Amino acid sequence: MNHKKYQAKPIIEFPERTWANKTLTKAPIWCSVDLRDGNQSLQTPMTLQQKLDFFDFLVKIGFKQIEVGFPSASQTEFEFLRTLITKGLIPSDVTIQVLTPARDELIQKTFAALDGTKQAIVHLYNATSPLHRNVVFQKSQAETLELAIFGANLLCSFAEKYPTTNFAFEYSPECFSQTEPEFALAVCNEVVKTFQKGKNSEIIINLPITVETHTPNVHADMVEFMCKNIHNRENITISLHGHNDRGTAVAATELCLLAGADRVEGTLFGNGERTGNADIITIAMNLYSQGINPNLNFSDIDAAIEIYSKYTGLPVHPRHPYAGDLVYTAFSGSHQDAIRKGITKRTELTKQQNNDNPVLWEMPYLPIDPLDVGRNYDPIIRVNSQSGSAAAAYILETAYGIILPKPLQRHFGKIITQKSDTAKSELSSTEIYELFEENYINKVSPIELTAWHEQRTYNITPTSKDVTTQIFAEIKQNGEKASITGNGDGLVAAFCQAISSHLQLQFEINHYSQHALELGNQARAITYIGLLLNDKKVIFGTGVSRNIVNSSVKALLSAVNIAVLLI
Numbered sequence: 345m346n347h348k349k350y351q352a353k354p355i356i357e358f359p360e361r362t363w364a365n366k367t368l369t370k371a372p373i374w375c376s377v378d379l380r381d382g383n384q385s386l387q388t389p390m391t392l393q394q395k396l397d398f399f400d401f402l403v404k405i406g407f408k409q410i411e412v413g414f415p416s417a418s419q420t421e422f423e424f425l426r427t428l429i430t431k432g433l434i435p436s437d438v439t440i441q442v443l444t445p446a447r448d449e450l451i452q453k454t455f456a457a458l459d460g461t462k463q464a465i466v467h468l469y470n471a472t473s474p475l476h477r478n479v480v481f482q483k484s485q486a487e488t489l490e491l492a493i494f495g496a497n498l499l500c501s502f503a504e505k506y507p508t509t510n511f512a513f514e515y516s517p518e519c520f521s522q523t524e525p526e527f528a529l530a531v532c533n534e535v536v537k538t539f540q541k542g543k544n545s546e547i548i549i550n551l552p553i554t555v556e557t558h559t560p561n562v563h564a565d566m567v568e569f570m571c572k573n574i575h576n577r578e579n580i581t582i583s584l585h586g587h588n589d590r591g592t593a594v595a596a597t598e599l600c601l602l603a604g605a606d607r608v609e610g611t612l613f614g615n616g617e618r619t620g621n622a623d624i625i626t627i628a629m630n631l632y633s634q635g636i637n638p639n640l641n642f643s644d645i646d647a648a649i650e651i652y653s654k655y656t657g658l659p660v661h662p663r664h665p666y667a668g669d670l671v672y673t674a675f676s677g678s679h680q681d682a683i684r685k686g687i688t689k690r691t692e693l694t695k696q697q698n699n700d701n702p703v704l705w706e707m708p709y710l711p712i713d714p715l716d717v718g719r720n721y722d723p724i725i726r727v728n729s730q731s732g733s734a735a736a737a738y739i740l741e742t743a744y745g746i747i748l749p750k751p752l753q754r755h756f757g758k759i760i761t762q763k764s765d766t767a768k769s770e771l772s773s774t775e776i777y778e779l780f781e782e783n784y785i786n787k788v789s790p791i792e793l794t795a796w797h798e799q800r801t802y803n804i805t806p807t808s809k810d811v812t813t814q815i816f817a818e819i820k821q822n823g824e825k826a827s828i829t830g831n832g833d834g835l836v837a838a839f840c841q842a843i844s845s846h847l848q849l850q851f852e853i854n855h856y857s858q859h860a861l862e863l864g865n866q867a868r869a870i871t872y873i874g875l876l877l878n879d880k881k882v883i884f885g886t887g888v889s890r891n892i893v894n895s896s897v898k899a900l901l902s903a904v905n906i907a908v909l910l911i
Contacts (some may be wrong), residue, residue, distance in 0.1 A: 353557045356525050358565040360572070363603040371631055371639045373581065373607040374624060375409040375465075376402050379424075380443055381585075382615040384414070386656055394655045395424045396433070401651050403438055406640045409465065411441040411609070415457035416450040425457045434461065441465035441514070446495025455502040463510040465548065466503075468495045472531055473519035489531050492517070496535045500542030512546035513539045516585065521553040525569050533575045540576070548581045548607065549574065553596055556589035556619075564599035571604030583607035586622035588614060593622040598630065612652050613660055613667070629666040633711045642666070645717040672714040674735075675770075681734040682708035687721070733757025736776050743773045745861045746780070749872050752855075752884050759783055784886040787902035790909070791843075792820045796897070798835060813838045819846075836873075836896055843904055850878035851907065858895065866890065871899035875907060883907045 379398060383389050390398065395413075402410050412428065413421040425442065428434050440461065444454040446468055458464050470491050477483050483491070496515065503511045515535045517528045532549050539547045551567055571582055582605045586593040597608055614623035625648065628638035642648060645667045649660045662669040674680045686707040697703045705713050714721065721742070733753040740746040748756065763779060764771050771779070796817035803810040815830050815838040830842025836853070844851065855874030860867045869892045875883045883906050887898025 353522070355558060355562045356565055356569060358569055361565055361568055361603075363564050363568050363599060364561075366602045368598065368601060368631060368634070368636065371628070371636060372601055372605065373409065373583075374407055374628070374640060375411060375441060375583070375607060375609045376407045376611065376624065377411040377585070377609050377621065378402065378611045378615065380411045380413045381609075381617065381621055382611040382656070384417075385615065385617045385620075386658075388657060389420070390655055392420060392424055392427065396427065398651060398655055399428065399433070401648075403435060405642070405648070408437060409439050409441055411443065411465075411467065414443045416444055416453040422453070422457050429458070429460045436462070439463045439465055439512070441467055443467045443469065446470045446491050446498070448498060451495065451498045451502060455506060458509060459506060461509055463512070465512045465514050465546075466499055467514040467516065467548075467550070468492075468499055468535075469516040469518045469550075470495060471519050472517040472528055473522035474524070475522060476519055485527055489534060492531050492535050493538055496538035500538065503542055510545055511543070512548060513542065514548035514550055514583065515539070516550040516552050518552060519554040520551045521555060521557055521563060521566070525566050528566075529570060529573055532570065536575055536580060546581060547579065548583050550583040550585055550607075550609065551600075551605070552585035552609075553587055553593070554585075556587050556593060556596065559590075560592050560596035560599045563596045564603040567600040567605055568603035581606045583609060584622070585609040587616065588619040588621065588623075591619065593620070594626050594630070597622045597627055612648060613658075613664065615652070615656055615658060623665075625667060626665045629712065629717075632716075642717055645719070647718075666712065666717060672710060672719055674709060679709050680738065683710065684734055684738045686710075733760070736760045736771075736780075739773050739776050740780060744777055746777075746870060747859055749855060749857050749874075751874055751882065752784075752872055752886075755882070755884050756780060756783070780886075784884060784902060784906075785888055786898050787885060787905040789905060790822050791901065791905055793897065793901055794818045794820055794825070798838065815839055815842050817842060835893060836900060839897060839900055843900075847904070847908065849904070849907065849911070851875040851883075851904075854882065855884075856896075858892070861888070869895040871895040873899040873903050875903045877907060881910070883910070 379395055383395070399410065399412065412425055415422045415425045428440065434440055442454055442458065442464065444451050444466065454466065470488065471480065472488055477485065477488055492515070499513050515532065517523055517531050520528050536547055536549065551570060553563055571577060574580060584597055584600050584605045584607065586597045593614065608622065608624065608627060610622040610624040610627065611620070612625055614620035625642060628640045629642060631638045649667060653659060660667055663671060665671060674683055690703065690707065693703045733756065736756055737748045737753045740748060759779060760771065760776065796815060799814045801812045801814070813832055813835055815835070817828050819826050819828060826846065828842040828846045830838045830840070830845060832838035832841050836856070840853065853873060854876040855872065858869055858871040861870050862868060868888055868890050871887045873885050877883060883903050885899050885901070885903025885906055887895045887902060889895040889898055
């Protein structure tokens with residue numbers, strides 16, 4: 345790699361900038377260019393029917409301006425536009441946009457394609473950068489300016505031939521991002537002056553980052569320079585059209601909006617030439633995450649993914665902001681623990697909310713609520729070898745109602761990590777439950793409890809009532825039957841004494857907890873018991889039964905069986 349064949353691109357000196365001290369407070373005017381810029385970048389461009397379906401989807405999302413194509417470029421583009429118009433498929437509140445270079449015969453065909461529409465934006469462009477002037481077209485600044493004025497005059501004259509259509513004119517100094525700002529300003533001012541001679545109701549000056557060559561702050565300086573110096577600014581819509589060559593199209597667009605731009609052209613998921621266009625979904629959802637209505641509806645993000653992937657043949661990256669399969673998923677243990685605590689806290693706060701005082705969304709690692717884009721909470725926490733103990737605990741709780749006590753979380757977490765590391769893959773919720781069941785629940789080997797009964801003795805005095813429990817049980821160990829008995833202050837204590845004496849196993853209970861797995865009369869109880877062995881090792885067992893007493897006995901027996909297997 346030879347970096348010396350490159351050099352830093354020239355920037356402008358603009359100390360008057362004010363954009364750095366501003367914040368975004370409203371959504372821009374949106375214009376989708378999926379059907380033109382996006383479509384022309386596809387290996388297999390969309391068919392007529394696919395374009396019609398995509399147009400209908402863009403309308404449903406809420407776009408009021410849609411660039412439908414380059415009607416002078418191909419017959420398919422021309423027929424698509426004619427189909428939209430002749431079949432009345434353009435809603436009254438939607439304006440279509442078409443692109444044309446500054447060439448007489450192409451402009452003529454463009455207007456012919458628009459015949460019969462109620463309103464339209466005609467988008468004129470010619471390249472203005474030194475690279476295009478010197479290398480591509482071999483034209484001077486004066487000749488480049490003359491071509492822009494020539495095209496603008498053609499738009500005005502052809503518009504006169506279609507008096508029933510309300511035209512807006514848009515002009516782009518193509519490669520504005522690589523054009524000398526003073527020259528771009530001169531060209532745009534002359535085009536505006538020419539457009540003002542026509543009958544159009546709106547003038548749009550589009551400042552495209554045709555090729556992204558600077559950091560976003562430099563593009564913002566260039567846009568603010570134009571906004572402050574262009575003639576008749578109050579009657580002109582300043583538009584943006586970003587490309588992603590440096591990977592910062594979204595950031596550049598946002599800073600350029602701060603710099604004074606009013607309108608954004610872009611595509612869903614950033615489809616477009618080379619590295620793509622500015623991604624309207626990301627820009628819109630960035631606004632949404634700041635409490636600003638984006639005026640576009642992405643409440644069913646999966647529907648957008650489906651039509652996009654189906655008709656473009658392009659995948660949506662699993663880490664795509666707001667839309668990717670994994671963007672609301674945490675594998676890291678610390679992230680999972682924070683999200684789990686955040687969900688618990690929000691649940692508590694939500695119970696206290698009212699319409700006048702809604703609970704603001706504040707969640708570790710999740711800038712928006714997944715429900716807002718049609719996702720759910722199920723896949724937020726997923727488990728692999730990088731996950732912590734809290735991840736498996738969260739899944740057991742949300743999917744199976746099993747609320748692991750903290751010591752057992754850590755104990756089970758080691759088993760989860762080892763299993764995932766060995767498998768070198770993520771573990772599903774089913775696999776996690778099966779692993780928990782295999783290691784803790786209702787263990788009956790090598791010791792099986794075949795029968796038991798208890799006898800209680802009550803010692804009543806004027807000041808107290810003491811109860812002693814005696815257990816008589818039949819067990820089967822490795823196929824051999826045995827009778828055991830024990831005494832204690834309660835059932836569990838009596839069982840501990842009986843089993844400890846029989847096995848000559850020293851232990852004490854250092855954890856006991858219990859809860860219901862479901863609601864209702866038929867709910868099962870789950871009991872967690874931790875045994876501290878004489879070598880200070882802690883063993884956990886779990887019992888599940890519709891009978892609370894049986895649940896405790898099964899938990900104790902599970903822990904004992906695990907301890908026996910480890911000795």
